Amino acid sequence: MTGSPHVLRDRIDSYPTHQISGYGVRPGRHLPFGATLVPGGVNFSVYSSAATAVSLVLFRNGEPAPLAEIRIPEEFRIGGVWAITVFGLDYESVEYGFRVWGPESAHVADHFDPSRVLADPHARAISGRDEWGVPPDWQKPFQYRSKLAFDDFDWEGDRPLRIPMEDLVVYELHVRGFTRDDSSGVEMPGTYAGLVQKIPYLKSLGVNCVELMPIFEFDEFENSRLDPDTGELLLNYWGYSTVGFFAPKAGYAATGRFGMQCDEFKNLVKELHTAGIQVVLDVVFNHTAEGNEDGPTIHFRGLDNRTYYILTPEGYYYNFSGTGNTLNCNHPVVRDYVLSCLRYWASEYHIDGFRFDLAAILDRGEDGAPLADPPLLQALSYDPVLRDCLLIAEAWDAGGLYQLGSFPDYGRWSEWNGKYRDTVRRYLKGDVGTVSDLATRLVGSPDLYAHRETVASVNFITCHDGFTLADLVTYDDKHNEANGEGNRDGNDDNASWNCGVEGPTDDPDVQRLRVRQMKNAMLLLLTSQGIPMLLAGDEVGRTQGGNNNAYCHDSPLSWFDWSLVDRDVELLDFVRNCIEFRGAHQVIRARAHPTGKDELGIGYPDISWHGVRAWTPDWSHDSHLLGLLRVGVTEAGVADFVYQVFNSHWEGHDVELPELPPGVRWHLFADTLAPPPGDACAPGREAILMNQQAIRVGPRSAVVLVGRGTG
């Protein structure tokens, strides 16, 4: 068929109706909010419940004085939404903001201030911190400037991966810290583009989901300070303080100074997806970078303070986040804002899921009290755009609300399982009274998630917040002196054990024990039901010198040291094998909690518990040894037997093995006491055990066996 399709070449709204401040304008479209390219111009839309006047302030890139200020005519307003289309803008060289006037008799909690220019809460890109670590000019009247962003990236057919949750192995990383160290060898260290170059490493490790610490625009100079003792510049390195909820951090882009961070980040997502790796974003909706009464006015405070924040009757900020303010998430306007933000990231950036920082705040009502049926969580749970996204809650907040296992999940949310972390840590260091709780953690924490599947539990032993795995076995106590607060900050209760010497040591026995403890931890984590999450660098023993709160360090202290990848091959190979082993045994990944019944009708329950004697678990207070036999089927439909024995006792034990069906023999996958390559073999190449009746499990060691037919 020939002939050109009908194209609307000349929309009748692509011409100005008014001239203001030298620009042709016309009444704008009120939706969508933010700045949008339209034929011939740019449409701006912003809302405020009480503003009496709004003007659009335009700047040329980086210039202190405005290029133009366009008062939005009152007749362009519908409801509380002010919208204007401006023609003839060079949209690549323009930054914008809003000046907002409030009523004469403003409420005590209003903070309208027409002497300031506000950022657009819907800004798709923000300039002002375009290059990481370049000290800002604080004299500049308008720090964080809104920019337009293109939405026409060439995805080449990419879309979110939708890997089954039970198959995920999550890897938590900091975009900058992952490649910033010179040892990374990437072309553009510390950037989205740099991370692209490390995708082959992630693939070879075997993880299939990265959880990126905050990448929404934040200001690394927020509360920046010099360490009084060392003079070192301390920054907000982690970035849990959002400036722009719709904008990827420009300073993480090699091309941020050209304003191309959106495309560079999209390219990262596309490349990760091509490699079969999902992208989960760590998002912070519990508070904003505006802080408390003394904080900066960025956007919400000057637009609609009473709408966006939870306030006391006197107009002060509630501080459930521990960082100055609390976002009023269950106000209908704020709820819509959060929802539209996540929809934007899921659709525009193909993001596969979100981890919500201090998520318990999200179910607090406007008076701060927890709601039984919080509208925000409900809306997120049932949203069509987010339907396939992972939703992961950090189910507590800094205001004392602790909801592990009781977070309103709508059958949809997973949780960072803090209890998994605590139990496994205490078990590993040899605490008594931990074995029965450990058993519960190994099978997906049915005590917390009985009404859910195992994938409700994101299992982790370490994360960005706290000790790294290497430090967990090297330090009894935190060593946060470098944070400049006299070692008072950070968690005091780490359930860590230094294996006999505080800090680094030349003692080979201590060194061997530490490596073994790290292997025990990794083996436990990767053979537990639930979604395992690793902290980047733990697979090669990355240390922070005992610092368990490295939020302010943009330095080798917090960066991934890539020389470890060559030096610590032993641990890295071990972890790789464990991840592969997990992939080879769906009985470990099973979504259903085991029942203890003979589900397959082959004479074995799907889970059974054992001790030094088979079928005789030792649940006593002083017990340190636990054996569990998982029985399921392989993907090929063959019966699969996986036997795990963990021994946190300082002495070794001869452990009797459960008897297998005829023709099936025990083969050894891992023994953390054995030196490599005997510590863990390539899955599928497990060697048959000479003694099928019993195995020696060394002091503070673990073994994993598989039952396989010999024919």
Place this chain on the structure above:
Amino acid sequence: MSFRADLRHDGGVALIKLDGALDALSAPVFRDRIKRAAEHPVRLLVLDMANVNYLSSAGLRTLVYARQKMRDGSRITIVGANDVIQRTIQLMGFQYGMEFGDGIP
């Protein structure tokens, strides 16, 4: 600042020589040349960027436009792009389906 984009055909090869800053203002000119280049059967499109001193987001997009406009099986070669421009194209992942060359073949 002026921008020029000159198109020349030589058998199955089309050459577009660019001069100036390739940004939102100049991109439509470049897009027009790509469109005209694609009106002929072209097996190779050469973009001479030796005299391009600035490449913006909008400018980058014209490269994707070029790739989409050219028929399957035809190649695009960028020659003379300075290091910053070449690197920017690569960092953004816009280099697929394109080659970088030193000189005009």
